[in-house]
Amino acid sequence: MAAVSKTRSMIEGFVRDGSFKWLLKSRNPFHEEFEEMKASPSAENNWIYELSPVANILVRRCSKILKITAAQLQDNFNQEASDAIKDPSCYARNLLEYSCYKALSVSTQVTGYMEDRKFRRLTFDMMLAWELPDAASQPTDTMDIDEGASVGIEAFSRIAPAVPIIADVIVSDYIFEFLTASTGSRLQFSIFDKYLIGLERAVKKLKSQSESSLLSPQRSERGERILEIDGTVTTQPVLQHVGISTWPGRLTLTDHAMYFEALRVVSYDKPTVYELADDLKQIVKPELTGPWGTRLFDKAFLYKSVSLSEAVVMELPELKGHNRRDYWLAVIREVLYSHRFIRKFQITGVQREETLLKTIFGILRIQALKDMMTSATPLSFEAGLMFNACDQLPGGDRILETLATTQICKSGAGTTGSSLGFVFGKSSEVNIVGDVSVGELTPLEKAVKESRSTYKMVANAQAAVDGVKVQGIDTNLAVMKELLFPVTELGNRLVKLFYWEEPVKSLIFCLVFTYAIYRGWFSYVVGLVLVFIAVFIVITRWFSRGKEVDEFRVIAPPPMNTMEQLLAIQNAISQAEELIQDGNILLLKLRGLLLSIFPQASDRFVVALVIMAVFVAVVPMRYVILAVFLEEWTKYSPIRRPSTERWNRRVREWWYSIPAAPVVLEKVNEDKKKK
Known part of the structure; x- marks a missing residue:
């Protein structure tokens, strides 16, 4: 009882000192839980001295989900965690991660867990606590636990991937960037809540479509799940072009294939199957369409495989832009790339099902984000899909190799994603949930982090390249002429030597190179030239340290009107034709x-x-x-x-x-x- 009284007096002391004033600003669940903790006869078991107030409340919530006390949860962590994870410098955050991951793995077994606002709030509050884990953490004005509270990208990337449908480590950064595009890179609960509600709607849509009788004869053997359907609304048709024939119809995407059903008067034709799971050397790419074979409208994609005599073009018309086509192109490629991944690394059994579920989850996330897209916050479909992102990221092949190794090394033990009714494999290690691990980066996270670091350098370099691009043939020729001036000047001098316009210099040059070739020194001469260039670069960098880079100045040619530019293009084409x-x-x-x-x-x-x-x-x-x-x-x-x-x-x-x-x-x- 003395320990209980001591703990209760400590909590009351926090209140008197003002340490909990931020919790008492308004009546909220944190306030209620704090009052409950203060009044509980088991106060000693409800308070962990290494943790901050927010983290204590979150660990207490997790212990309730796990049906043990907070002290028991801490004891389990102390027994299971390695010494490195229990290091005092990171003990509080790792204990919090352990508690959150254990609680989430149990919470996600309940059917329809994302419908529960308490679950959505719990996940977000875990991110809040992650940013203030230890007792030394002091809440600031920006961390008040109310509807205006927000979290950063690190907290999101550590907690969200623990629920595989919410995010995975490969695309979690992009999901966060999209959700926070209008809030200064801080995620608020209202936006996160809207995202999870959209995810739940996408899950229900998937279940209802997959359980329907659509395409059942073709889907039954492989147990395909319908991911997307388009063309059912007359105002947004899908047009199939084969040769010179065009038919409107319904386009359906499953996790194995694409189907097109041509529309008749009152019904649909038997669906045509365009396979994505088999190795048919498929090509899916953007395509232009137009009347009478003209290429005017960038609103279609082309599908080609060795099983087809000619390519098929699917057109998805819309009044403005081509977002509809881009979305379909991305999700089709995601399914195609996932099956290529499965074949390449020979993934079978539960691991194969897990890979397909990762693909489905990615498409569901994109559907939820697409509903939140506005003109001010455009959505990059490829960046939000795991296999599409790996296709674009530098080192994406290494990410996929790491993913395959992780998948294969996982045990056969499985859990159930109850909201979907699908089996989802999980590692038997107690400190790993989804693709995240308590207190450390998994090999997959390390590969992704390295790739994104390289991608930032590539993106910055590309931005610099885009910044120096100029318009107009004449202007580009002027820039090129100035850039090549040293080369052309050297070439002109060599031409003069070659034609013996200065006989003495030509004779000296000839004698020197003749002697070098005769003695077999030619390779040394080439090496010496390369070394000279390297030394020049080093000396230039040394003397230019701390100085701004001199801009390359080019005298702009006189401006050309449209007719002059057309004539210049025609002249260039004529010269190219002659060549x-x-x-x-x-x-x-x-x-x-x-x-x-x-x-x-x-x-x-x-x-x-x-x-x-x-x-x-x-x-x-x-x-x-x-x-x-x-x-x-x-x-x-x-x-x-x-x-x-x-x-x-x-x-x-x-x-x-x-x-x-x-x-x-x-x-x-x-x-x-x-x-």
Whole structure:
């Protein structure tokens, strides 16, 4: 009794000192729980001295869910946790995480747990307590436990992934960023509550669709679950394009395939299956559509596989933008990528079901976030889906490898995601829930953290690249000309040396390189040039420390009107066409020589090749290189220039005398059936 009285007197002392004034501002569950703790005869078992007031209340809630006392919960933690996790510097937060994870693993076994506002508030309050775990933590004005309280990204990323349907460690950062886009990177309960309510609606929609008779003959064998349906509203049709035929209909996505049912007068045709689970080399990408084969509207996606004779295009029209298409493209790819992941790492059994559930949960989260999307807070569907995100993140392949290893290493023990009625595998380790672990980062979290760190550098670099882009052909050419000025200047000097415009310098250059090649020093010369460039960079960085980077200045050309720009484009296209024509002529002449279409020219070509082959085979390579260098470098010297000009003229005459191999252009007539 003395200990109980001491504990009660301590709590009353907190109140007198004002330490709990933040709890007493308004009547709320924390206030009620505090009063209950103060009046409880077992006050000693309800208070852990290492924890802050908020953390104490949360641990007490968790102990009630687990049907043990807070002291028993602490004893369990002390027995099960390693010494590193029980280190005094992190003891309070790790004890809190342990309590939260244990309580959440039990709470999520109740059917429809997300319908319960107490569960939603409990999850959010766990995040609040995570930010103030130890007794030394003092609440600030921004941490008042009321409807205006908010949490940061670290608390969200440690608590939310413990409930797999709310978040996973790969995309939790993006979910938080989207939810807090309008609140200064602090998550409020009202927004979090709205998100979980949207998730519950998505779960109910999934269950009702999957339990319906839609596509039952095709789905029954694999137990497919219907994730999305579109095209049932006449104002938002889905149009299927195959060849030149177009049909409106209903588009359905399951966790294994995509189905399209063409609309007839009062019913739908038998569904066409577009497989996503099997290895059919599927390609799903954005596509343009328009009347009579024109490519005007960016509101469709293309599906192609080896099982189809021609690609299928699904158009999802909308008045503005292409969010509808982007959403479908992302969720279809998510299903496709998940099955590729399963095949690549040969995942079977419970682990395969868990992978599919991760895919389903990701799509449900996107559906909930999509309902919250506004013009001010656009939603990136790919960034919010696990497999899509890994496809884009640098090092995403390493994340998937870690995920596969984690999945395979999990035990066969399973829990039930009661709100869905699906089995969801769980590790047998007591300190791991979902993909998070008490007091430490899991290998998957470490891989994600490393990848996101690299992604930030890539994103910053890309932002810098986007910032220096300029518009207009003439302006871009001016920038390129200035950037290449050192290279062109060096090239001009080498050309002068090559044509012996300054004979003394050309002779010195020739002698130096001849000696270097003869002694076998050419590789050292190349290495010396590279070292010189490296030293230049180091010296430049040393002298520019602490100084702002000098902007690259370019004199802008006179502005061009639209007609002048079109003429410049036309001129560029004409020049490109001429280059392509010259290239084709070169290839056709070489074809004629190789196939002896023109025997006289081919005979000379054969003799030249044989002489070169013998020379290369007999003479050491060093002397071959030396001979080639001397031949090329001295041919415009004052002594050899007349003979070089005569030789070049004979070669040109010989080349021009070779006709090109004949070419016949044939037009292929394709008969396409109209349905």
